[in-house]
Amino acid sequence: GGAALLPPHPPCHHSPDESCVANAIGNLCQSFLLSYGVRVGIGILLRAFKLAKRQSYSSLLDLKQLVSEKDLIVREEACRVGLLFGGFTGSYHALRCLFRKLRRKETPLNIVLSGSIAGLSILALDDSNRRRTLALYLLARVAQCAYNSAKSKNKFHFWGSHWRHGDSLLFSLACAQVMYAFIMHPESLPKSYQDFIQKTGPVAQPVYRAVRDNCRGSPLDIASLSTYLGKKGASHHVKLEEFPSIIPCSIIHPHTNSCLVHNANASSATFRKTFPLYFSLTFVPFVVLHLQKFMDSPARTCWLALKGAVRSTAFLSAFVGIFQGVICLHRKIASKDHKLVYWLAGGASALSVLLEKKARRSELALYVLPRAGDSLWYILINRHLVPHIKNAEVALFCASMGGVMYYLEHEPDTMAPFLRGLIRRFLASRISNPGPSSSRSASYTYLQTLDAIQKPKLLEAQEGEVSSSEKYNLESIPGL
Numbered sequence: 113g114g115a116a117l118l119p120p121h122p123p124c125h126h127s128p129d130e131s132c133v134a135n136a137i138g139n140l141c142q143s144f145l146l147s148y149g150v151r152v153g154i155g156i157l158l159r160a161f162k163l164a165k166r167q168s169y170s171s172l173l174d175l176k177q178l179v180s181e182k183d184l185i186v187r188e189e190a191c192r193v194g195l196l197f198g199g200f201t202g203s204y205h206a207l208r209c210l211f212r213k214l215r216r217k218e219t220p221l222n223i224v225l226s227g228s229i230a231g232l233s234i235l236a237l238d239d240s241n242r243r244r245t246l247a248l249y250l251l252a253r254v255a256q257c258a259y260n261s262a263k264s265k266n267k268f269h270f271w272g273s274h275w276r277h278g279d280s281l282l283f284s285l286a287c288a289q290v291m292y293a294f295i296m297h298p299e300s301l302p303k304s305y306q307d308f309i310q311k312t313g314p315v316a317q318p319v320y321r322a323v324r325d326n327c328r329g330s331p332l333d334i335a336s337l338s339t340y341l342g343k344k345g346a347s348h349h350v351k352l353e354e355f356p357s358i359i360p361c362s363i364i365h366p367h368t369n370s371c372l373v374h375n376a377n378a379s380s381a382t383f384r385k386t387f388p389l390y391f392s393l394t395f396v397p398f399v400v401l402h403l404q405k406f407m408d409s410p411a412r413t414c415w416l417a418l419k420g421a422v423r424s425t426a427f428l429s430a431f432v433g434i435f436q437g438v439i440c441l442h443r444k445i446a447s448k449d450h451k452l453v454y455w456l457a458g459g460a461s462a463l464s465v466l467l468e469k470k471a472r473r474s475e476l477a478l479y480v481l482p483r484a485g486d487s488l489w490y491i492l493i494n495r496h497l498v499p500h501i502k503n504a505e506v507a508l509f510c511a512s513m514g515g516v517m518y519y520l521e522h523e524p525d526t527m528a529p530f531l532r533g534l535i536r537r538f539l540a541s542r543i544s545n546p547g548p549s550s551s552r553s554a555s556y557t558y559l560q561t562l563d564a565i566q567k568p569k570l571l572e573a574q575e576g577e578v579s580s581s582e583k584y585n586l587e588s589i590p591g592l
Contacts, residue, residue: 121216124209132209140202143538146400148194153396155186161388192236197538199233204517204539220518227517231510241302244505248482250512253531256478257519260526277466283477284462289484291435291458293491296324296451300490305483312386313432314378315364316340323359327451331355341366358449361440371440379433383425390428391421401537423468430464475530 126135207226212218237243293300294309298320301309310317318340322332331354341350344366365374395417399406406413438457442449465473492498519526520535 121213122218124212126205126209132206136202136206136209139205139539140198142198143201144194144198146538147197148190150397150400151190151193152186153400154392155190157392157396158388161392165388192238195236196233199236200230200513201539203233204230220522223517223521224514226514228510228514231513232506234506234509240503240505241304243509244486245302245482247505247509247512248486249479250516251508252478252482252485253528254512254515254519256528257515257523257526261519261523264526279470279474279477280463280465283465283473283480284459286477286480286484287431287462288455288459289487290480291461292451292455293484293487295320295454296327297487297491300487300494301483302486312382312428314374314381314436319359319364322363323449323454326356326359327449329355337363357447358443361443364439364443371437371444375433375437375440378436379429382432383429386428387421387425390424391417394420394424401534424472427464427467430467431461434464435461475528478528 124132124135126132130138204226207229208222211222211226215222234243234246237246290301291309294306298306310320318333318336322337325332332352334352334354337352341352341363350360350362350366361371361374362369365371368374368377395414398413398417435457438460439453442453442457465476468476489498493500516527516535520532524532
């Protein structure tokens with residue numbers, strides 16, 4: 113009798129002919145296959161570039177060499193990425209239906225709770241560093257949405273937020289902290305990120321260690337430096353001291369006496385090394401996530417991917433060249449080293465972001481900013497200025513996902529178009545239907561009809577900005 117007096121729960125947003133369980137499982141499988149396909153596709157294309165670089169063109173047609181488990185070790189990582197995206201999508205849909213039935217009403221709390229609990233899918237990744245990176249990235253996105261929401265309502269805005277190059281300034285500050293951390297506190301960066309910077313740059317690890325020891329006033333590892341210089345054939349031309357005032361250019365680039373030649377070679381080498389990676393990260397996600405568009409115009413898709421990869425590779429090459437140029441310039445005008453130089457060099461080299469499209473600069477800033485925050489947090493923990501909390505990245509990811517899903521459904525205009533479109537794609541565009549509540553009708557209508565009303569405009573924007581976020585989220589892919 114009491115149960116009969118309870119109000120009916122709001123209708124679920126999936127098809128009435130489909131059960132809640134079937135809807136959740138279907139979305140789980142779809143998102144799993146999408147993300148798995150993206151990761152495997154990137155791995156195969158990078159492997160093809162590697163074979164082509166060896167001029168082994170016939171092996172490109174040999175599936176055994178192209179996709180063998182020995183050379184293409186992506187299966188476990190692809191499964192984990194698939195479980196992360198698929199697990200979140202499936203559990204989010206299931207929890208939305210469950211909360212509608214349990215609470216018998218549709219409120220923002222349902223969305224926040226569903227997104228937060230579904231965020232436990234981050235446990236599919238076994239590397240705590242990767243989990244922390246994703247958590248901090250999402251935290252930056254939630255902060256962006258909250259700020260945009262407050263600014264649109266005239267409640268709050270930062271001084272200088274109207275500046276034309278404010279995103280470049282933010283990127284510059286974040287890069288300054290990251291490059292300072294790489295030189296002075298490399299342990300504060302994820303191992304994959306350290307390896308990416310090391311492989312991209314032209315300076316050897318023993319030299320970075322010598323610079324770090326010199327700035328700290330510690331004795332240099334003469335044996336390690338001698339071995340390195342001996343391999344370069346410069347051990348007889350360089351005088352090594354345990355406590356030099358500064359590490360000279362003759363040690364930083366022993367293969368040439370010209371700083372200008374060194375910086376030019378560094379930029380061109382960076383372009384050659386990173387172009388295959390950027391082309392793969394541009395082309396594959398767009399094809400997998402927008403297969404129909406690719407089938408309609410494959411030549412245009414390849415051209416856009418090529419153009420985007422060239423532009424992004426030029427940006428990174430200029431970054432490396434400017435950073436090395438500032439280091440060499442400092443040695444021309446100063447006789448003593450200081451760790452602040454590397455912070456300033458990182459900030460100056462970030463000006464190369466102006467080579468990127470305006471729309472991508474904020475994406476890059478919001479990607480590097482969590483890295484900088486993570487590094488700073490690590491340094492503060494090591495100095496016992498803040499406490500260390502175990503599995504804090506999982507809780508942070510869950511809370512951030514709750515916030516992201518709230519803004520996606522209730523204030524979608526506050527979210528970056530790329531992120532909004534990407535989440536909608538993985539959620540199979542079923543997250544919302546027009547409901548009876550007038551306070552939510554605008555957001556629901558926008559989300560449901562975005563593809564139908566603005567499809568030409570959205571696709572054009574996506575073509576011009578082919579997957580900028582994936583480009584920088586997968587820097588440790590084998591084959592670089």
